[in-house]
Amino acid sequence: MSVLKVKDLKSYYISEVFGIKRTVRAVDGVYMEINRDEVFGIAGESGCGKSTLIKTLLGMIKPPLTIVDGEIYYDFGDKKFNILSLNPDESRKIRWEYISYIPQSSMSVLNPVRRIRDTFKSFLGAHKKFEKDELEGLVKEHLSALGLPTEVLNAYPHQLSGGMRQRVTIALASILKPKVILADEPSTALDVVVQRGVIQLLRNIQEEQKNIIIIVTHDMGIHANICDRIAIMYAGKIIEEARTDEIFKHPLHPYTTYLIGSLPKIGDKSYRVSAPGSPPPLSNLPNGCSFHPRCPYVMEKCKKEFPSLLNVEDEHRVACFLVNKEDDNGARD
Amino acid sequence: MTFFKRYLLPRIIQYLVVIFIGTTVVFVVPRLMPTDPIQQTIERVTMQGTYIDPDAVEELKETLKELYGLKGTLFEQYAIFWKRLFRGDFGPSFAQFPTPVMELISISLPWTTILLLLTTLLSWVIGNILGGLAGYFSHYRWARILEGIAMFIRPIPYYIVALGLLILFAFIFPIFPVVGGASIGSEFKLSWNLIIDIIEHAFLPALSLIIVGTSTWFITMRLIVSNIVTEDYVSYAQSGGVSNKEIVFHYVIRNGLLPQITGLALSLGQIFSGALITEQVFSYPGIGTLLYRSISTGDYNLMMGITILSIIGIATGVLIIDIVYPLFDPRIRYE
Amino acid sequence: FTQVAPQIPRNETIIVDILGGRVVNPKRFNSWVIGVSSGTDSGIQQLMLEPLWCVEYAKGRVLNVLAKEPPIYNKDFTQMTVKLREGIYWSDGVEFTADDVIFTVETLKNKPGMSYNTEFNMYVDKISKTGKYTVIFDLKQPNSRFHTYFLDRWGACRFMPKHIFEKVEDPLKFDFYPPISLGPYVLKDVDPAGYWRLWERRKDWNRTAVGKMYGMPKPKYVLFIYYGAPEKKAMAQIKHELDMCDLTMESFRAVLQQNQYARGYRKDFPWVVNIDPCITGITLNNAVSPFNIKDVRWALTLAIDIVDTIGIAFDGAATMGALLIPPTPAYLRWYYRPMETWLKNFALDIEVDGKPFKPYDTNAPYRLAEYCKKRGYTVPPESQIKNVFGYGWWKYAPEVATKLLERQGFKKGADGKWLLPDGKPWKITITTGTNPAHPQYRNGFAVAQQWRKFGIDVEVKTSETAGTEGTYGKYEAITTWPAQEPWGGHPDLYRTFSAWRSKYVKPVGEAAIGAAGYISRWSDKKLDGIIDDMEKTAWDDPNLTKLGIEGLKILVEEMPSIPTFGYPGVVGWDEYYWTNYPGAENSYQQPYHHWPNFKFMLPYLKSTGRK
Amino acid sequence: MFSTIKTLFKYNKKFAFGFTVISILVFLAILSFFSPYDPKVWNLTPRDLPPSIQHPLGTTSMGQDVFWLATYAIKNSLFLSIISMFISRIIAIAVGLVAGYKGGSLDRILMTLNDSFVIIPLLPILILIASVLKGGLNIVNLGILLGFFGWAWDARVIRSQILSLREREFTYTARLSGMKTSSIILKEYLPFIVPLIMATAMNNMLWAIGMEVTLAILGLSSLEIPTLGTMIHWSVNSQSLLLGIWWWILTPVIICIFLFISLYMLSVSISEFLDPRSRLKRIEVMKE
């Protein structure tokens, strides 16, 4: 059964700077369904709206981000809600207990003048009342389970290495055993060795707590390593979605093909072709399929209409007229 | 040890150099003034109507020069000045000859320092907290009202604020006394009555200083906070459901205070030069009037005594802040 | 009922203002150090210490205070004998005798830095007594005015208690706290912050000079207090917390508006004290071109419309004075009236319409009265006008001024502005102090306007150090006192004239010997002669007035500085608790609480009985 | 330039307000050149008149028209603050840029000098200097004097900005493009510190006006020249508060308030407009 269901989600950055209006269609009609106990990966070029999607899923809507359309249903059995219709107090309660978040850059997300201990206290204290030593004990236990020395509690963020900081944010996100963890590029800016440690950590947590992890990264190696299912985003939309091995073996969308095909491998020096051109600005998308200016198989139709995300085979969905030859514009649930 | 050698020592040397420069400036500048303390004394005598025999004037001048220690070249005087300073002696006041400057300062200093210390701290704390709150909750009406009030008060010349308060609360509604630091006939022994009396007298001056000080700190803090709220750590804490109270105090205000600390050090140092206008408006005993009078009577020693005290005060304030700053900002290291 | 402080009932207390402001060194009562005032006017000179003689200018006389009678000189003025009043006691019960006088003079003489040290060393050869109450001064050189060192006119040599000071090691450093008193009151309490001093009437007030002269001073307590800026004094007086104070014209108006019991020296317009023994004016720097030219000085005088000046400066409330002595009743009697005919006939050596121009204008006070009427004030009756507004002034005659200037080579430029003989624009800077309540200050602005109207480019420069600039001659025109004040209560003008003695004139850049008069750096041979004659004339010789008139004539002809009006003292009196102040209608004493004479007023005051 | 003002005016309420008020004040200042009254002359009108058609803001106790006096006051106070602002900006920018970019012992010397300026108690020194200049503190002199004392803190702020800009990679790019130090400072850094300079400039103007008011209240500036400070000085000293001549005292005070708020609004909105972040956004958007 699905825990998370996203329907036609459109969240735009609508801003007006000194009279100049601008709309960035960062998430532009996304449908998603995620089941229990699943690691779901989202990949895509930078700036295609991944972080925005994550923020929207968390219900962190602050101007200029505006939800134009869509619904996000969570169903935790004991609690069901559309996160977009909660009031601030309710959504504050949901966070961290049900849905938590690992931010993209751990560099600046920790308060530079507070010790890690205090950060733990304020994050946890906001959701549960703890006895005096209970909280400290819980935190220490959790940290050591994640392989972090308890000394970090006394440290200030700047005293920790990037890897440790990222691990602290992971610890923060997982300590209350939330049902959903949203991880936004949890390992970029980390050393490969540390990155490996962090990714393993996430996997351990998921195996233990059986929660959903939605992980965003554009490192396909990471996806290959951890995800059960992967969605590929391009210009605010999901253009392909399938099981991990399926995507790596049979990418269908031309963009996905480029992506997978251009991945270098040690031991293989053969020439890699990468997708020509560069991604379009989200505030000024071309008509039709947004990939068409870069697509070698572009057809007339591609320049006018946007292909919808359709099932090609079992759990493999693609939005491309090359694949979805039959004209099926049927409504979807 | 290395901390001492690498950081503290150079910092202290700089501290001493800065004090040296400042002190030298206040030694030299008055001596460039057209006022001559001897002449001032004679003027004081004659302007009041006392008749000095014209034939006695030249001799009188010599005598005074001798007594005031103004004989010799500028450099000799400068040397004597430092010699005395090292003994903590600022010499005798001229206008109150032969009372030592230190004695005059010690009569006025406690009044101002206590008043200014308290009001500076209070307005810093209140201004920053309110500024922080208004900055964080900037979309609420009360925050805008607060901001409006601060914007309105800030530009009113302090003198007018003070005078307005005085007329309002000492004259139209005579709640507070008009003059002085304590009631007539107060016995200066530690007692509740005395404390209450002193507070009553200090209330209006303090209020005026706090109103103006608070609005100044408020406006700066408000600006600082508007930048802090866009920081990642604030949105992260919000995404983590951390309570607003916690965010405002431990995230927003706490970080916003950092740049305000140096400002606090500077204004704390200034308490040694007094608050001239406050003292004048409220007839509050203090060092500001003393300083002002010393300038207009050409009382070099008194003037130097007070300004040097103030220079040392400010420099020390900044030095202390520099040394303890890492306590407030763990990112700063002594480098 | 109201109390000033615990156990100090308001209705037994008179509260007066400290003119000199906050006392910086409140617990110091030693007032024998040169140039040091530790609140002399907060009771020390009014209530605590007594002089031998005291000037009284309301009536124009000298009072014998500690002295029983005026000084007795020998023929060549080398010896002075003083007879002391008997039965005067210090507040600690010790009798005041010749020993205190001798001790004081000797102590001051022997210790540099003490007041009168230089003077006593110059003049006093020997001081001795014949009996308990007679002191004899043997002088080193003849001095017909030696006693003036003991004549209180806001400052005189007053005496220290021998029995206290003889035990003191260094009389310079001694604070004299708590002080004992020779006057009718003794210190009760003092503000450690220096804002007030509280005095209590001595039980043995009848063993003091004042008690013996006028009887018991009425208030049991006198509180000297400094409220601060004029608006605060006004606020205090409106609240009946200040009985006598020195105000600015505007703050006084505020008091009148809001306190129905308040009054000034005059009960009606123009309210101000016009018997202050000081004349205001513009001092010109005679050492600086073009002010060294008599015609220029006279031109500047004639370019002033005195009515407009007084109107601007004091809204009409001042007494004009054409001579460099104050237009108080006494001086009007001694000099202004006797000289009136001469003044009317006095002519400048310039002709207008073929006749020598006579600059004296007897009509000026009437014009001033007209102005005041126009401003809506009730003006005193015709008969009083001369007493209130003065006897006359110099004509407003810009056309004559123009002639005088043109005669000296001045020209008017194309823009109507005056040019100096060398063709450069004429620019005058008037220097003045920074206290806006002071007539000096207002004079500066008012006269500036007159001269501007006349076509001179004038700038007023307010300066904290105006006095010093004057002393060193670094000014063109300055509004400090234009002449050395005369005694106030005695027709002798020696003091005024000697400031212009040629031997005292200093070049620009060198400090003048004194302030008023000296700084104008002007002198005149004939005047020198008159001063020499005065020195040889005894203090009580009626010839002194004649010499004075001769001197004043020279001053009019030369006009070294320009007199404007008598110092308009603005005093506010609150009649809520006390009445019978020495107002114009009953001028029994000089009206100032800050002058030493205050003590002579106290026995006359009447309590209203209000609680 | 004109279009910038138009854009700002249209889309930024703060700017619109600040600009309108400042324009009115400037207009009033210009009006002073057409004043029927000489501000130095007293007794030109009846005294103490409340506002009326003839005297829209009443008259003073010295017989001056408050409205026309205020036009002079605005002109002179603005002029003074602009002089002070220019001088202090020149020193602050020069010291800040040089100390920040050059570093080393030059930096240390400049910063010691800077610190000495920061710690010397300003008011007494100003009072002292006011007497050294023998009270001849006309508008220009006072402006220069204040300018000379008002730079130290801002130089520090500019320096620290430069220090952080110096570490940014584009500094290296510029250097490797063969640019000289002077052009790096002028072409690369100046655009970043312009908003800071703008903000501190407005602050300095306000500070200068405030300082002038303080000195005037103490009677230490040239009191004949009408400024906001001297207007307050005269009205306070003439007891306008106690005598209820409110129109006289209120005029300079309200002008002070409006001047402050409008300069503040201008400073905030202009720095917002010039702020690299918002400039980038605009650059981005306009090109698309």
Added chain:
Amino acid sequence: MGQEIKLLDIKNLVKVFTIGSGFVKSRITAVDNVSFDLESGRSEIFTLAGESGSGKTTLARIILGFIEPTSGKILYKGKNITEIKGRKEEMWFMREVQPIFQNPFETFNPLKKVDSYLYETVVNYGIANKREDINSAIDEALNLVGISFQEIQGRYPHEFSGGQLQRISIARALITKPSLLIADEPVSMVDASLKMSICNLFKDLKEKQKVNVIYITHDLATSYYVSDRIAIMFRGTIVEIGPVEKILIDPKHPYTKILRDSVPEPDPEKRWKEKIKLSSFEEREFLSIGCKFADRCPYVMDICKKEAPNDIILDGVTVKCHLYSS
């Protein structure tokens, strides 16, 4: 002495940073006795890889002359670069050695149009001074990276994608026709697909323009793809150096092995099996006297904690490890 002058010859380079932290001052040897060289006459791409904080950037900045080494020598075309003085020599050196920075958005002043840098470079180095010559010089450089002048003219950094900016940055560096490019993580900020196009560009430049590149990266896969030689750095020292095929296919040093294993393979079938141990307090390792990797090394021996290993040449690869010392 008859010896051939190398393009770049680094000998025993050491850089010590002192940071006084609170009351304790610590010294960090960011670059510890590093030596390597680049031959002149042939062009190669030389990778510097290693964990973060191992001193790669520091090394690059020393070579560029941005910071002074504590000791050691760097000869560029036989000239000791620490002795370069005066604008003329500096300009010569900057003309020869140009960097490419990690963050393309930070490379250019965001408030300035990007073409101004190209323009400045052409003019300041005296490459051309007439308007059309300048334009053609710029155009030429841009053509090498596959962009036309029109595309960039009058535009601000924000109007470009990261990949484009990185290309422009490379083009700017190429204007002076340098012999050596120092690229510090040039692709870490760009998208997966753009990464390859820039790597391809480097290969191209090496072949066609005979440019040498020092390529600094974490990404071993791309380094395998583009470079000829690789040096693995760990805590300031080069622990292994040699041809890229040898080192990455068959790593010798235990650290290289771990590094090699940590590269996530984009292949769901090759998921990581065993777990690795992460160090928690990295500073400690800086202070140890023996092999700095000893704490985390799975093959640690007694000697490792006492003695620092020496260079051992093994099969064309130089490695610093006691495992191979016998």
